[in-house]
Amino acid sequence: MDFLAHLGMGFGIALTPFNLMMAVAGVMVGMLIGALPGVGPPSGVAMLLPLTFGMEPTSGIIMLAAMYAGTMYGGTITSVLINTPGESASVVTCLDGYQMALQGRAGPALGIAAIGSFIAGTIGVVLLMLVSPLLARWALSFGPPESFALMLLGLTTVTLLGGDDPLKGYISMVFGLMLAMVGFDIISGEARYGFGIPEMMDGVDFLPVAIGLFGLGEVLAGTEEKGGAQVKGKLRLREVLPSLADWAKSKWSIARGTVLGFAVGVLPGAGPTVASFLSYTVEKRVSKTPERFGKGAIEGVAAPESANNAAATAAMVPMLTLGIPGSATTAIMLGGLMMWGLRPGPMLFEKNPQFVWGLIASQYIANVMLLVASTALIPLFVRALRIPYSILMPLIILFCVTGAYSLKNNVWDVGQMLVFGVVGYFMKKLGYSPAALVLALVLGPLAERSLRQSLIISDAGIGIFFTRPISAVLMVLALAAIAVPLAKWGRSRLSSKA
Amino acid sequence: MRAADRITAALLFVFAVAFAAGALRYYEYGGSGGPGPAFLPFWLGVAMALLALMMLVKALRNPDPGEAWLPRGEGLRHTLVVLGVTALFIALLKYVGMIIGTALFLAALVRYLGAHRWWVTLAIAVGAAGANWLVFVHWLRLPFPEAGIWIF
Numbered sequence: 350m351d352f353l354a355h356l357g358m359g360f361g362i363a364l365t366p367f368n369l370m371m372a373v374a375g376v377m378v379g380m381l382i383g384a385l386p387g388v389g390p391p392s393g394v395a396m397l398l399p400l401t402f403g404m405e406p407t408s409g410i411i412m413l414a415a416m417y418a419g420t421m422y423g424g425t426i427t428s429v430l431i432n433t434p435g436e437s438a439s440v441v442t443c444l445d446g447y448q449m450a451l452q453g454r455a456g457p458a459l460g461i462a463a464i465g466s467f468i469a470g471t472i473g474v475v476l477l478m479l480v481s482p483l484l485a486r487w488a489l490s491f492g493p494p495e496s497f498a499l500m501l502l503g504l505t506t507v508t509l510l511g512g513d514d515p516l517k518g519y520i521s522m523v524f525g526l527m528l529a530m531v532g533f534d535i536i537s538g539e540a541r542y543g544f545g546i547p548e549m550m551d552g553v554d555f556l557p558v559a560i561g562l563f564g565l566g567e568v569l570a571g572t573e574e575k576g577g578a579q580v581k582g583k584l585r586l587r588e589v590l591p592s593l594a595d596w597a598k599s600k601w602s603i604a605r606g607t608v609l610g611f612a613v614g615v616l617p618g619a620g621p622t623v624a625s626f627l628s629y630t631v632e633k634r635v636s637k638t639p640e641r642f643g644k645g646a647i648e649g650v651a652a653p654e655s656a657n658n659a660a661a662t663a664a665m666v667p668m669l670t671l672g673i674p675g676s677a678t679t680a681i682m683l684g685g686l687m688m689w690g691l692r693p694g695p696m697l698f699e700k701n702p703q704f705v706w707g708l709i710a711s712q713y714i715a716n717v718m719l720l721v722a723s724t725a726l727i728p729l730f731v732r733a734l735r736i737p738y739s740i741l742m743p744l745i746i747l748f749c750v751t752g753a754y755s756l757k758n759n760v761w762d763v764g765q766m767l768v769f770g771v772v773g774y775f776m777k778k779l780g781y782s783p784a785a786l787v788l789a790l791v792l793g794p795l796a797e798r799s800l801r802q803s804l805i806i807s808d809a810g811i812g813i814f815f816t817r818p819i820s821a822v823l824m825v826l827a828l829a830a831i832a833v834p835l836a837k838w839g840r841s842r843l844s845s846k847a
Numbered sequence: 848m849r850a851a852d853r854i855t856a857a858l859l860f861v862f863a864v865a866f867a868a869g870a871l872r873y874y875e876y877g878g879s880g881g882p883g884p885a886f887l888p889f890w891l892g893v894a895m896a897l898l899a900l901m902m903l904v905k906a907l908r909n910p911d912p913g914e915a916w917l918p919r920g921e922g923l924r925h926t927l928v929v930l931g932v933t934a935l936f937i938a939l940l941k942y943v944g945m946i947i948g949t950a951l952f953l954a955a956l957v958r959y960l961g962a963h964r965w966w967v968t969l970a971i972a973v974g975a976a977g978a979n980w981l982v983f984v985h986w987l988r989l990p991f992p993e994a995g996i997w998i999f
Contacts, residue, residue: 403987516902520859523895527866530891534874534884541874541884542866565933572925739961740971743953746933747975751983754945758990763937771930778916779851797887805881 356478359706362407363714371404371412372711376718377726379419382435384427384734388745389436390420390661391677391784392563396748398556398685399755406689407707413682414665414708415715418470421621421658422723425462426730429455429650438621438657441629445642445649452645456588457595461647462654463723464591465599469607469655470716473662476611478709481698485670488695493802494813496672498823500796503617503673505830508785515834518782525786528553529793536801548761555684555790557753557766562783563677564749565766566773568742589727591647599651602632610656614663620676624660625653662712669697669705672795677784680791849913852906860899867892925960932956945991949976 362368382393394413401409424439429446442462449458491499508518531542532552543550591599606628613624632652633642642649664675672693674680686693691701698705753766776783807813815821867889870876875883918926936952943951954972957963963971984991 400982400987516898516905520895520898520902523891523898524859527888527891527895530888537875537884539874539884541888542869569926569930572922572929737961739963740957742929742960743956744971744975746929746956747949747953747979750933750937751945751979754940754991755983755987760937760940760992763940767934767937770933774926779855800887801882808881 352482355702355706356710358703359708359710360713362703362707363411363711368408368411368707368711369714371408372415372715373718375412375415376419376715376722379416380423380426380719380722380730381419381733382416383420383423383425383439384435384730385423385741388567389424389563390417390438391559391681391787392567393420394678394681394685395556395559396564396745396752398681398688399752401685402688402755406686406691406701407704409685409689410682410704410708411711411715413685414712415718417661417678417682418466418658418712418715418719419722421661422463422466422654422719423730425466425650425654426459426727427734429458429462430731430734438625438661439654440622441625441653442650444629445644445646448643448645449647449650454645457591457647458650459727460589460591460724461595461599461651463589463720464596465603465606465651465655466658466723467716467720468603469610469659470662470719471713472607473611473614473659474709474712474716477662477666477712480615481666481670481705481709484666485695485698488671491671491695491819492817493799493806494817494820495823497796497799497803498814498820498827499617499671499673500792500799502823502827502830503667503675504785504789504792504796505827506617506619507676507788508782509830509834514780515837517780518785519831519834521776521782522785522789525789526793526796528558528786529790529797535794535798548759553765553790554756554762555681555787556688556756557762558769558790559677559681559684559787560749560752561766561769561771562773562776562787564752565746565770566777566783568745568749569770569774570777571738572742589724595647599647602648602652603655605631605635606652606655607659610659611663613656614660614675615666617667617671617673617675619660620664620678621657621660624656628652628656665708668693669708670695672697674788674791677787680784680788684791849906849909849911851916852902856899856903856906860896860903863892863895863899865892867896928959929956932959940992946976946980948992949979 363372378397379390379393382388383390388396393416397413397416398409401412404412420436421438424435425442425446427433427435428439428442429450432443432447434440434443446458446462449455504522508522509515529552532550533540540550609628609631610621610624613619613627614621629649629652632648633639636642636646636648638646661678664679668674668679668683672683674683683693691697691704749766749770750763753763754760756762773783775781776786803813804811813820814824870885870888870892874885874888876885876889877883917923932952932955936948940948950972953975954968957971958965958968961968980991
């Protein structure tokens with residue numbers, strides 16, 4: 350069976366000392382990043398991406414993927430202990446997690462989240478391993494129209510699910526696409542919107558933009574509250590282990606969270622955050638005692654925490670097989686893949702099997718690491734959270750500057766990072782979606798190429814997107830995602846007139 | 848927030864029109880070989896202009912001025928100081944070099960934000976600048992900007 354042979358090869362790669370070290374480092378750094386309010390998974394991945402430039406791509410992706418898994422758990426620590434989610438996928442955990450902490454049950458809350466994350470993450474990898482090759486094989490038949498339709502669907506769903514105001518989401522997305530137009534045109538070779546500046550003609554790199562929007566932008570938004578919340582108290586290992594009664598209550602929640610999380614995560618555009626909210630809602634619906642939710646129900650921690658880890662793993666499926674990232678974090682990873690000289694998409698499985706299977710095997714290892722780190726090292730992380738913001742923040746800015754500089758060793762990129770830091774600050778304040786912008790910037794050149802190729806094939810008619818069955822379905826879904834908020838907007842205008 | 852939305856919408860509209868017009872003026876929209884380099888930029892400009900108009904209409908019709916979103920007083924001062932010090936750090940990078948620049952930047956910002964004791968501030972500044980050098984220059988072989996001017 351070549352499937353097992355592939356997995357064996359993957360473990361052979363993942364278990365080399367250096368890659369193992371990268372997985373461990375990734376999990377630890379990820380947990381720390383997830384735990385620190387103000388730095389979420391996308392900023393963490395963006396800031397660490399430059400560190401991987403000198404490595405083999407396989408080691409690089411192993412570190413980043415382990416980190417992504419780590420952030421999902423790290424965000425839980427602050428949600429439970431100080432009612433401040435470290436990242437958006439742990440927002441819903443605050444509801445019951447913090448209530449449990451107030452009742453003196455912070456330990457079991459963190460423990461069940463760790464166990465749920467481990468189970469969901471591991472099952473997620475199994476599903477990733479089974480689904481991806483099939484999806485990749487199917488996607489091999491995709492031509493430019495299907496690719497374009499798929500990218501459009503990814504962009505519109507991210508926008509739709511990203512924020513409160515779809516209009517601002519679409520503005521962010523179109524702005525990202527406009528930025529992607531700057532620089533050399535892939536088909537004609539002409540430099541667009543360069544204004545004679547060589548750095549501009551090279552185009553807008555996504556990395557300084559991502560570091561600026563997510564890293565510096567978040568830090569600037571956080572400066573208003575000088576100081577910030579502090580973790581008090583200690584937590585011992587013994588206290589982290591949930592009791593048998595806790596386990597009995599949450600095992601089905603973990604199972605439901607895992608399945609739901611994976612299903613949501615695979616969709617382009619819907620990531621861990623959506624998965625965690627949905628699974629919380631589902632748990633509340635199926636519970637015989639829904640009134641306990643919001644008052645410290647352990648199911649309310651177990652389900653969303655499982656769902657977000659399953660979704661984080663599942664988000665790799667569209668990124669690896671279709672080259673369409675499902676979230677801001679995977680968009681940045683995709684950018685990393687392209688920087689390492691790999692071409693994401695169905696061919697990745699055939700051309701770079703060691704990369705794909707090394708990543709898959711390392712995800713199993715990362716999940717074990719995560720379980721060990723999240724139980725044994727909890728006291729250490731709780732202590733790390735006591736580093737004052739006044740020390741942490743300058744260090745994060747330093748990381749942003751070095752990261753942006755290391756891309757091409759020039760100060761222009763650092764300046765660009767600074768500009769987008771300010772843009773990110775305003776976007777956050779005014780309710781725009783930085784995730785939609787980054788995704789559009791990464792997908793922009795690819796989307797433009799497949800759009801123009803499709804139109805060349807069809808001799809300039811847009812009918813080609815609707816006459817091919819797969820592309821037609823995807824296009825209809827994408828257009829529906831655009832139409833829903835428009836219809837809502839129109840209705841609210843009509844009713845406000847009446 | 849309503850005023851901010853109005854201003855952003857108006858600015859985005861102007862930008863979008865200029866973007867679309869620029870595309871048509873300077874690049875080729877399309878020819879016998881299919882759509883050209885101006886094709887997508889033009890339509891993106893049109894889409895953005897429409898979105899900006901929608902937002903403008905929405906903001907003008909909304910009677911609720913919304914809550915204040917810009918920080919005031921101390922909060923605003925913090926944000927501006929952090930931004931200013933960072934901008935200065937980046938601007939001076941070429942002249943003072945990465946290592947000295949990093950140490951000065953950290954010392955200034957840590958001191959301003961936390962008022963920690965001087966030796967704590969110094970240890971963080973020197974320690975982080977050294978660690979940064981160790982990882983990026985020594986380990987990853989990245990050429991950092993070196994000091995362009997020497998004071999002594």
